[in-house]
Amino acid sequence: MTDPGDSDARGEGRELEVDAELVRAYEDGATITELAARFGMTYYKARASLITAGVELRQVGPTTPSAPPGLVEAYLGGANIHDVAKRFGLSFGVARRMLLQNGVRLRPKGGGPKDGDRS
Structure with missing residues (x-):
């Protein structure tokens, strides 16, 4: 028993x-x-x-690949995300995610303040 x-x-x-x-x-x-x-x-x-059980779960969904060499530098050098995406054969969204994954602080839409907008 x-x-x-x-x-x-x-x-x-x-x-x-x-x-x-x-x-x-x-x-x-x-x-x-x-x-x-x-x-x-x-x-x-x-x-x-x-x-x-204490398992750390993997990320859900597709992951963004590493940024190709020169992508971050091109953006930091003044190119906008659309230009960077086109130059590297990426979609806008993928290029943006790659920049963010690399710790890049994105500029505001339009590239920042205009000459007369500085306060």
Whole structure:
């Protein structure tokens, strides 16, 4: 007979095994969606299990690649984002994100104050 306090009687032993496998699979590159399907749980349960296990979750969605050499310098040298994007064959949004990821403080739209606007 199994003691009511035994973790196997409540299924916790198997739950710990699943959690360990879940963490290992996630750290090996599986997505939360893939893990949910593999382990027969919802996306939210798989995500919650990873968080409870102390796993740092990866960024969701596509990541912006590193800025090509010269992009940041071109912007800091006075080119606007549209010009930089065109020069490097990028969309405006990708060029902007690359600049931000490199810690560049973007100029206000229009390039800054006009001669008569300095207060």
